[in-house]
Amino acid sequence: MNITITFRNRRNPFIPIEAEMITPDAFFNNKEICVGEGNRMVHLTELADVGIDGTASSVDEIEILIRGDAALVKRVGEYMTGGKITIEGNIGMHCGNFMSGGKIEIHGSADGWLGREMKGGEIICHENAGDYCASGYRGGRRGMRGGSVEVFGSVGDFTCEHIAGGEVMIHGNTGDFACAEMKGGIVTIFGDTSRVCANMSGGTCYVYGSAVEMIPTFEKKGTISHDGLLFHHFRGDVANRGNGDLYTVRFTYLQ
């Protein structure tokens, strides 16, 4: 089943749309798709043109294509278990929240909290992602637990905060405090990063660029060769009784 959702321009384009029902699961279960716009609920068709083509015998056979201005459309793909969502342009916050299966591909950029508390499945973002990419929720101990996220551009601050499992790959740079409170999982950063792995207790992080403002309480463990490059190996965060591994090609301290 192929579904195309084209968002129309709105009179007040600044009010976000909460679209937790735009998931393969909801379409598979034939639900009436409603979205939140400010303090009211409306049918999706009031804000977008929706075209449905074909049938599906399982969630995995459902493919959703989102077009138009979706930069403020939040929670797309929330709790999805299978199928595919493709977004032509930018997408709003919380895309792929809690997902446990399926695939989301964003051709533009994603706003904050991409793949929050993910358990499984795959997210690919061709441009940039905002703050809290692949992270957890306030007060929670574990963030992302499984699945994979790949961002071809750069990401904002606090990416992979509280990550406990899964794999994340950032091709560009990260903002500040990437992988803070990391507990598990594997994160690879091809660009530069700042204050990476602060308060880490477990997991593995590779930085191919520069780790700026290194946390001073990581123990130097020598160097290793990986992927044809020489990485400095750090264990920590000692301040937190941590046993995570941070491998970085370059690093500097704040002086």
Next chain:
Amino acid sequence: MEIRDVPCPFCGCLCDDISVRLEDNRITGVENCCTLGNAKFLSKSRLQHPIMRKDGKWIEVTYEEAIDETARILSDAMRPLLYGWSGTIGEAQVVGVHLAEEIGALIDSTTSVCHNPSILAIQEVGHPGCTLGQVKNRADLVVYWGCNPIEAHPRHMSRYTTYADGYFIDNTATDRKVIVVDIRRSDGAKIADEFIQVKPGGDYLILSALRAMVRGKDEVVPDSVAGVEKVQLQRVADLMMKAKFGAVFFGLGVTMSRGKYKNVRNAIELVSELNRKTKFTISAMRGHFNVYGFNEVLTWMAGYPFAVDFSRGIAFYNPGETSVIDLLERKEPDACLVVASDPGAHFPKSTIEHMASIPTVQIDPCVNATTALCQVQIPVAITGVESAGTAYRMDGVPIRMKKVIETEFPTDQEILERIVTRIREMRSDG
């Protein structure tokens, strides 16, 4: 006539030993106040009638007209924001929360621009704290980190810490030590036994270093961290571990430095670690006298201390998404009610520009920077002077604010209740 033991409605210290002298229902003098409290009690200028903009000019209107217009603005909005709250009492804040729930609004307070990060940190690691009297009676080591009590909380040191009499402290001059951490030599630094001058943004790093040292892992720390020598950090760690009772107080220097809640989290984790060796507490130097009160009220009513979005019929909380600055920068709210605070004076330019472009109403006794952004302003009684109610001190102790002057002005609680009633009438009229 003199009224004694009046709580002061200015800062989070909530000093409740103020004496107010009155003559003919006017305050003629105050005693025991600091300069900030003085200014609040003796302030004169205020708005006498509700005002509304009409054809680009301000006109005086009746309370009924102002309330009517406010109800219409809020009722019509798709994403209304109710902001402020820190300068009023709990009984009014309760009405604000009910109103937000009823119209599916966003509600946030000045917390968002000051100790929001402290709360986020507490939500990650908890808050090992105590009431201020515990510090007064027991603390032999006080740490002021990223704050300047002499300017912002003038009586903090004399009522609660360094200069206060304490049951277990024989000689405050010699028995209490003070550590100050700041990016520059503040007034507080001058009276400190140990002053750490940290590079801007370096607080997180030295907190990590201190934690490792308290754990006995000095060897992992480099010779200097964020401009601070390792030997000084070792001295400080030592002072902390040898204290009988250490009390850490922190302010915007920590919460508003890069990293924000991570800085506070690290400070809290340092204090938790120190508790394995001795007794330590940490407290936030809350700014407004009842900012904490709003956190308490919103929490017991809706579950979260600030930045709540009621638009989906539940309470949703996500600072960074539902907090006031982020909302205004993204131009989300299409109507705004400001109560008991002055965002016009404090907020970033782009956010103020958005507020000015949407229908905004302010409930406040005085003309202030926010007035320029509004369509309507409704003056009310000054809380803690002309109206009584509950406030929560920076350490969570609830104190009842007093009414010392009779007034014709309605209270903000009354105005909010009338707005709620009017909205209900409008909705049932269809």
Next chain:
Amino acid sequence: MAEILLKNAYVIDPISGINGEVMDIAISGSRIVEDASPHSEVIDCQGLLTLPGGIDSHTHTSGTKVNFGRYMSPEDMRAGRTSKKGHMHITSGYSVPTTYGNSYRYSALGYTSLVEGAMAPLEARHTHEEFKFTPLQDSFANALFDGNWGMLRAFEDGDIKRAAAIIAWTLTAVKGFAIKLTNPGGTEAWGFGKNISCINETIPTFDLTPAEIIKGAIKANELLHLPHSVHLHCNNLGTPGNFSCTIGTFGHVPDVNDKRQSLYATHVQFHSYGGSGWGDFCSKSEPVANMVNFRPQIVIDMGQVMFGRTTTMTADGPMEFNLYRLHHDKWSNHDVELETGSGIIPVNYRRKNLVNSIMWAIGLELALLVKSPWQCLLTTDNPNGAPFVKYPEIIALLMSKKYRDAEFETVHQDTEKRVPLPAIERELDWHDIAVMTRAGQARALGIIDLGKGHLSPGAEADIAIYPIKPDEIDPSAEYEKIIQGFAQTEYTIKRGRIVSRRGDAIIDGENTTFWVKPKVPAAYDMQHDTVFQELFERYYSVRMSNYPVQEEYLHRNHCIETETDL
């Protein structure tokens, strides 16, 4: 005046001696009356189980540390959220619900009165504010005295009457209901990071032992003729081997009141541990229950642990810190000057964890081994052992050996070597349950005379009608029906009005706060005592005139005046 006639109610009212009679109950205004008027609204209960409204004698729902528990746990808030519905406001919170959440959910369980387990006098205003927003249950506050400097000084001097006078002044000032002691001596020691491990150990800052504090408080309580007895959270909560401290404490309790117990020991499950460490941790419910069986002057409540996530919160600051070191999760602490302490940490009780499995068994054992249900009341020390919404499951476990056995299959396999539970055959009956969830509480709290806990004419019309037909269910076999039946009333009636119907609160409600005011003679009025005043002048950070909870915080309230022997 609104009038209701409940017809064909299957009534169990232990205090009135009714055990399974199908009868009518007439309500006029807020009270139960002899006869119904012809204008009564008639509700046909169709033989459904009808009990007096539930009374929780120890729960943490309102005040500083409860609110701490909420705002430090946004993940708990989101796990328990509900939408606006009819009269009901939005709620949040799974183990620490918001005030409306507590009120609606307790009302759905048929509860009409709640005793807040721990209120620090300095922060009483906060508790009373939250009471107002828990509108479907009447409120009682246990005021904390375990570290109260004024009282401790008086005990040091051996001056019980002075101690009683200070207690009287404080209870009156903060609109409290009873004397609560939490880890007496320990919370004061925690002021400098220490704790007490033996009731005969002198505390570091006062020349007193916990045993002396407890005995002194019991005497003072009786001098003031307070309706409830001293309410005690024993020292050494949670420590392996602490059962001997519990028994030692119980041994000190004299029998000094003929209407009720002389000591109410709370959440005793947490105080019935054997072993010398976590490795040989085991249940000592038998000796503890034995002690209670031989001492009618003691009433306990279970403090049952149920598996799953919850939040622990008590005034026992040092205990919470130790728990934090075990769990490595978030930790909040809040010591209250001159008075007490508190700590909050989230926990997860797991079946795979042997210690947790033993704890789960112990609570049930206490309820089954204490012979009289009047002496062992049902609680979870909400939310410390489990959120109160699990009460129906606990009732089912107590009524059904089959359910206990089924659950026992799922706990840690070594549990059976450490606990006597599998061998206990007893199954509690409807009457026992009615006692343990309301009648027993009313007697222990001393509020029968206020019209609470029973359904005789003159009583407050607080009534719970459950969708259970006792003659048609075998609780021993059909435990699922027990759980469902107690989870949601058909009707909960409070003060003569239907407040909850099949799980939904249908009115906004307005509760009553009950508080005590011992009538103290002038010579013992602390208001004018210079030594007492000095505590405020020099050591408190709040002025004495600002300390008492003002009238404005009591909306509807009932002041219980007592005669004193001062």
